[in-house]
Amino acid sequence: MKILVTGGAGYIGSHTVVELAQAGYEPIIIDNFSNSKESVLGGLRAILGRDVPCHRIDCGDAEALRGVLKQEDNVQGVIHFAAFKAVGESVAEPLKYFQNNVGSLLTLLEVLPEFGIESLVFSSSCTVYGVPDALPVTEATPTKPASSPYGRTKQMCEDIVHDLAAAPGNKLYTILLRYFNPIGAHESAKIGELPLGTPNNLVPFITQTAVGIREKLTIFGNDYDTVDGTNVRDYIHVVDLAQAHIAAVQRLLDRKATDTVETFNVGTGHGNSVLEVVQTFEQASGQKLNYVIGPRRPGDVPAIYADATKAAEVLGFKTSTSLFDSLASSWKWQLTLGK
Ligand code: WQD
Secondary structure (H helix, E strand, C coil): CCEEEHHHHHHHHHHHHHHHHCCEEEEEEECCCCCCHHHHHHHHHHCCCCCCCCECCCCCCCHHHHHHHHCCCEEHHHHHHHCCCHHHHHHHEEEEEEEEHHHHHHHHHHHHHHCCCCEEEEEHHHHCCCCCCCCCCCCCCCCCCCHHHHHHHHHHHHHHHHHHCCCCCCEEEEEEEECEEEECCCCCCCCCCCCCCCCCHHHHHHHHHCCCCCCCEECCCCCCCCCCCCCCCCCCHHHHHHHHHHHHHHHHHCCCCCCCCCECCCCCCCCCEEEHHHHHHHEEEECCCEEEEECCCCCCCCCCCCHHHHHHHCCCCCCCCCCHHHHHHHHHHHHHCCC
């Protein structure tokens, strides 16, 4: 069963490719390598013992996409990861985010019906909730204005999928997975997060600081109304998150979806502050981390974590990795990468 994985060389994409292959699917990667490295393919080969087909194209290039789908006959479903993902960067460069994140989805939605593909899993985000009134957020929590252009692109993409599903003659079934904060790496340490340049996300910044690439971590604000003043997030191990995609794809291909668009939170159900992450990292790695408190980062929401009940009940999905073990796997990966 061939599954096209857009952005399959990326962080979540590559871990999902492994889980797909190990679950008996045939993943086909497309990636433009704008935020990933070809070495990921070697990591996949090392884990799986075979090459995963990979086409170096931009998902927003309709003709190139058609070419791949013609060549890879009989693709049954698509998992669409290809997108930019840094909240802070999106505030500085909003157009880049709208063009890439919305543009690639539009292209995909235009091309998929031409090939009779009716199953789509879409990478959405907890950022669609904006600053929620109450925690944890359920899928029924009303979305509020997004705090960043990144979050807005995910809201727009969700709206586009809903509008399309309501159009006459629609045959596409989509599962929207709203991710919380993925961290960690594959236990083999053959693949993991590979940020190009200075990391935007917390955990790679922490591990790069601990290994000596960065001088210090700046914690973006400690005057929020949270347990210790720092932001609270729901950190989910990337392999757990990847497994949610297998459950979602399986549900679509089994024609078990009860609606043309279904939405699931994919988080652990627990919130941790930035300081808690730092302290847990210090325990998991045995390293003392150099950090300072700096100003708030534009676009950050004070706190968000998932109510993960729906994914458990409907998808049978539960996370199994603790924050400690997740951070230990991030550290093991960083040590493999070295300086
Ligand atoms: C986490 C916390 C920062 C860096 C991520 C993804 C995004 C989306 C939601 C799924 C925040 C703080 C960070 C640093 C810090 N996921 N921080 N110093 O913004 O929650 O967004 O999850 O769609 O795609 O990027 O994640 O890792 O950037 O920040 O203090 O140097 O760490 O303020 O509270 P974020 P992040």
